[in-house]
Amino acid sequence: MSLLRTRRRAAAVLIAAALLGALAACGDDGTEQTGGSSDTANLTVLAAASLTDVFRTAGAAYEKERPGTKLTFSFAGSQELAAQVKQGAPADVLVTADTKTMEGLRADTGTATVIAKNRLVIAVGAGNPKQIEGLEGLADSKTKVVLAAPEVPVGRYSRQVLADRNITVKPVSEEPNVRAVLSKVELGEADAGIVYKTDAATATDKTDAITIPDDQNAIASYPAATLKESQHSTAATAFVKWLSSPQAQQILRTAGFEKP
Structure with a gap:
């Protein structure tokens, strides 16, 4: 076998290995799975029941702005959401209707930010x-x-x-x-x-x-925070941050919520 052919075969092997490595770093939906570093993902948001209508509107706006992200909401009383978090329910973001409930979950959440009042x-x-x-x-x-x-x-x-x-x-x-x-x-x-x-x-x-x-x-104050067990920490953080953006705040104001 010629030296040139040997070098070409070695190069092909290296390229194939690189491609396989790139695919392994991605999930089935093409989003990066290494340490939650991607800002696109399928996020599960646990939210207070009083946010049901406004978050559906906000979620549609967010998904339109970030096509790679899909939001799934689970609405319930804040005390029920807290119980789910403590039981290890798979989720990425938590939004409660009071600061007391959120403060009781400090070990399970990132830093909370009040996004609205009522x-x-x-x-x-x-x-x-x-x-x-x-x-x-x-x-x-x-x-x-x-x-x-x-x-x-x-x-x-x-x-x-x-x-x-x-x-x-x-x-x-x-x-x-x-x-x-x-x-x-x-x-x-x-x-x-x-x-x-x-x-x-x-x-x-x-x-x-x-x-x-x-x-x-x-x-009533509504704090939002990421959950430490989230598999999509960067995407979850991006959504929590967006809830304080002018666009999200306008949606909340239109629904009757007050400024944080």
Whole structure:
């Protein structure tokens, strides 16, 4: 065999090895799998139930901006999301409806950033048949009131504002998240319920919202953070960062959320 042919064969072997190495560094979807260094991936986002509508809109905008990234959302009460994280559920990003829940997961998350705030309102049936004017009206024993459970952020906020006014309310049920509270009012199974302003805005055809004055209200903060067990840390970090971008903030404002 000639020296030239030998050199050509050696070069071919090296090129083939390099190609195989490059393919091994990629997943089936073509995204890099080495230490989560790629900024494109299939991300699972655990998010508070009150973010259901706005995050679907935000997610579509993000995927359009970054075609290589696909977002899958899992919505539930923040306490349920925390339990999933502690149990090791595979996910990349966590967004809760309170800082307390997020702070309890410091060992499992990166640095959290508050991306939005929210306020409480009283959701009542369309036309306000019970003529409820404020928090005091919820104390009437003839009024069927539903609240979120105490361990749910909105349930904790609700009890805080009631306690501050020395108002005693005996809820007919305690729900696992804010959307379940709103649903009870929508279906006529309750006369009133305390929910976030943004949730009430999604059901204006079946419910009305009674404003709670600022000096009687509570402010809910929404922190977002990456999960340390994420297999796509760079892509997860990019999404969390984007949630504070002008584009994402405009989507949140349009849905009724307030500035961080």
